[in-house]
Amino acid sequence: MSVWVDFRVLKQSVGIEQVLGFYGVELQRVGHNQLRGRCPLPTHGSQRSGQSFSVDTAKNVWACHSASCSKLRQGRVGGNVLDLVAWLEGCSIQNAALRLQERWWGGRASDHQLLASKGSLRSSPPPLPRLRFSLRLHGHPYLEERGVHPCTSTWFGIGYYTGSGFLHHRVVFPIHDSEGQLVGYAGRSLDGGEPRYLFPPGFHKSQVVFNLHRAVWGSARCALVVEGFFDCLRVHQAGYRNVVALMGVTLSEVQEQLLLARFPKLVLMLDGDAAGRRASQQLAERLKGKVSLSVVEVPSGRQPDQLSREEMESLLFEASIAPGA
Numbered sequence: 001m002s003v004w005v006d007f008r009v010l011k012q013s014v015g016i017e018q019v020l021g022f023y024g025v026e027l028q029r030v031g032h033n034q035l036r037g038r039c040p041l042p043t044h045g046s047q048r049s050g051q052s053f054s055v056d057t058a059k060n061v062w063a064c065h066s067a068s069c070s071k072l073r074q075g076r077v078g079g080n081v082l083d084l085v086a087w088l089e090g091c092s093i094q095n096a097a098l099r100l101q102e103r104w105w106g107g108r109a110s111d112h113q114l115l116a117s118k119g120s121l122r123s124s125p126p127p128l129p130r131l132r133f134s135l136r137l138h139g140h141p142y143l144e145e146r147g148v149h150p151c152t153s154t155w156f157g158i159g160y161y162t163g164s165g166f167l168h169h170r171v172v173f174p175i176h177d178s179e180g181q182l183v184g185y186a187g188r189s190l191d192g193g194e195p196r197y198l199f200p201p202g203f204h205k206s207q208v209v210f211n212l213h214r215a216v217w218g219s220a221r222c223a224l225v226v227e228g229f230f231d232c233l234r235v236h237q238a239g240y241r242n243v244v245a246l247m248g249v250t251l252s253e254v255q256e257q258l259l260l261a262r263f264p265k266l267v268l269m270l271d272g273d274a275a276g277r278r279a280s281q282q283l284a285e286r287l288k289g290k291v292s293l294s295v296v297e298v299p300s301g302r303q304p305d306q307l308s309r310e311e312m313e314s315l316l317f318e319a320s321i322a323p324g325a
Contacts, residue, residue, distance in 0.1 A: 007082060007093075007097055010081070010082065010097055010100050010101065011060065011080050011081055011082060014081055014100055014129055015057070015060065015081075015200050015201050015202050015203070016055055016057060016060045016061070016062060016080075016081045016084065016201075017035070017055070017057050017165065017166070017200065017201060018131065018133075018200065019081055019084060019085065019100070020035075020040075020055070020084075021133060021165065022132065022133050023040065023088055025037075025040045026163075026164040026165075027053070027055060027164065027165075028164065029164075029165065029166055029168070033056055033057045033058035033059075033201065034054065034055070034056060034057075035054065035055040035057065035165075036051055036053065036054045036055075037051060037053055038050055038051065038052075038053060039052050039053035039064045039066060039069055040053065040088065041053075041064060041069060041073075041087050041088065042087070042088075042090065043069050043072040043073050043087065044064060044066060044068075044069040045068060045069070046066045046068050046069065052064050052065045052066040052069065057166075057201035057202075058201055060080060060081060060201065060202060061078060061079065061080055062078045062079065062080075062083075062084055063077045063078030064077065064078060065077065073087065081100070082096050082097055082100070083096075085099060085100060128177060128183035128184060128203065128204065128207050128208055129183065130177070130181040130182060130183055131182045131183060131184065134174075134182065135161055135163065135167070135172060135174075135185060136161075136163070137157070137158065137159025137160060137161055137172055138159050138160045138161075138162065139153065139159060139160065140159065140160035140171060140190075142160070142171055142190050143158070143159075143171065146230055146305070147234055147237075147305065148230070148233050148234070148237070149237060152233055152236065152237045153233075155236075156173070156174070156211075156233060156236075157174045158171065158172060158173050158174070158229075158233075159171070159172060160172070161185075161187065166187070166198055166200070166201075167185060167187040167198065169190070170187030170188055170189060170190070170198065171187065171188045171190065172185050172186070172187050172188075173185065173186045173187075173188070173210075173229050175205075175208060175210060175247075176208075176212075176213050177208055177213070178208070178209070178212050178213055178216075178258055178262075179213060180213035180214075183208060184199065184200050184203045184208075185200065186198065186199050186205075186229070186247070188229070205247045205248065206250075206252035206254060206255060207252070207254050207255075208247075208254075208255075208258075209244045209245070209246065209255050209258050209259060210229065210232060210244060210245040210246075210247050211232050211236070211243065211244050211245060212244050212258060212259075212262070214241070215241065215242045215243060215244045216262050217241065217242075221263065221264055221265060222242060222263055222264075222265040222266065222267060222321065223242055223243075223244050223259055223262070223263040223265075223266050223267070224240055224242055224243040224244070224267045224269055224316070224321060225243075225244055225245075225246065225259070225266055225267065225268050225269065225270075226243060226244070226245050226246075226269050226270065226304050227245060227246055227247075227248060227249055227270050227271055227276065227303070227304075228245055228247070228248075228303070228305070229245060229247070230303075230305040231243075231245060231269075231271075231303055231304040231305045232244065232245040233305070234304060234305040234307075235269070235304055235305075235312060238309045238312045238313070239309075240312070240316070240321065244259070249270065249271070249275050249276060249279045250279065251279075251283055251286075256287075259291075260290060260291055263291070264291065264292055265291065265292040265293070265294070266287065266291050266292070266293050266294075267293075267294045267295075267296060267316070267319050267321055268280050268283060268284070268293070268294070268295045268296065269296040269298060269304055269315075269316075270298070271298060271302075271303045271304070272297070272298035272299050272300050272301055272302045272303065273300075273301060273303075276298070277297075280295050280297075294319040294320075294321075296315050296316060296318070296319050297315075298315070299311075
C-alpha cells in the first residue's frame with residue numbers, strides 16, 4: 001500500500017535550516033532571515049563561486065547563483081525544501097517527500113496532515129514536526145549568573161551553542177511537545193541584545209507549552225503557569241515540578257486545550273509588570289468556569305525568576321501550592 005504524503009504541508013512545516021543541519025551543511029547568517037555559503041549540491045563544480053548558495057529562512061527557499069550549477073539543473077536557480085532534498089540525494093520529488101516525512105514524522109502522515117487535506121485546519125498553523133537531530137550544548141557562566149544551578153541546566157538540557165546558524169553564541173533551550181518529543185530550540189542572547197530570544201523560522205510557539213511533558217507526572221493535579229524559560233527553571237529549582245511556561249504573555253487556544261486536558265487546576269504566576277498584570281486579569285476572565293484557577297501576584301516590577309525560594313514559597317502558600325507539587 002502506498003504511503004500518503006502531503007507536499008504542501010511538508011514544504012510549510014519542515015524548516016529548510018533544520019534540513020540543512022541534518023545534512024551537515026554549515027552556512028553563515030548574513031541577515032535576520034538570510035544564510036549564505038558554499039553550495040552543497042552535487043551539481044556544483046565551480047571553484048570560483050564559493051559563496052553562491054543562499055537561503056531565505058522566512059520563505060523556506062534556497063538558490064545557487066552559480067551559472068554552471070544551475071545549468072546542470074536545467075536552468076533552475078533554486079527551489080523549496082523538497083527540491084533541495086531531491087538534489088542532495090539524487091532522487092525524485094516524491095521520494096524526497098517520503099524521506100522528509102520519515103525523518104520528521106516517523107514515516108506516517110500526521111493527524112494534522114490528514115485534516116489539512118480535508119480543509120479542516122486552514123486557519124491554524126501545522127503542528128510542530130519532531131526533530132530527528134539534536135544540538136551539542138555546553139555549560140556557560142551566564143546560566144549561574146541567572147541563578148540556574150548546573151543540575152537544573154542538565155535536567156532541562158539547556159546550554160551554550162558554539163555551532164553555526166541562527167543560535168550561534170546563544171544560550172539554547174530545547175523545546176518538547178506534550179509527548180516529550182523534541183520539536184525545536186530557542187536561543188537567548190547573552191548581552192541582552194535584541195532580539196533577546198530567537199525561535200526557528202516557521203516555529204509556532206503557540207502550538208506548545210514549555211515543560212508540559214515533565215509537569216504531567218503521577219499525582220500532579222495542578223499546573224503552575226509562568227511566562228518565560230528562566231521563570232520556569234527557577235520555579236522548578238525551588239521544588240515546584242509542575243511548572244510550565246507559555247514562552248510569552250499570551251495563552252493560545254492550543255495551549256489552553258493542552259493545559260485543560262491535563263490539569264483540573266491552574267495557578268497563574270505571570271510577571272509583575274503592567275503586561276503581566278493585564279494578562280493575568282484577562283486570562284482569569286477567559287478561564288472562568290473552565291478550570292479551578294488561582295492568580296499569584298508577583299511583586300511589582302519583578303519576575304518569578306527574580307524571586308528567592310522563600311519569596312516563592314510565601315506567595316504560593318497562599319494559593320495552596322506546596323513544593324513538590
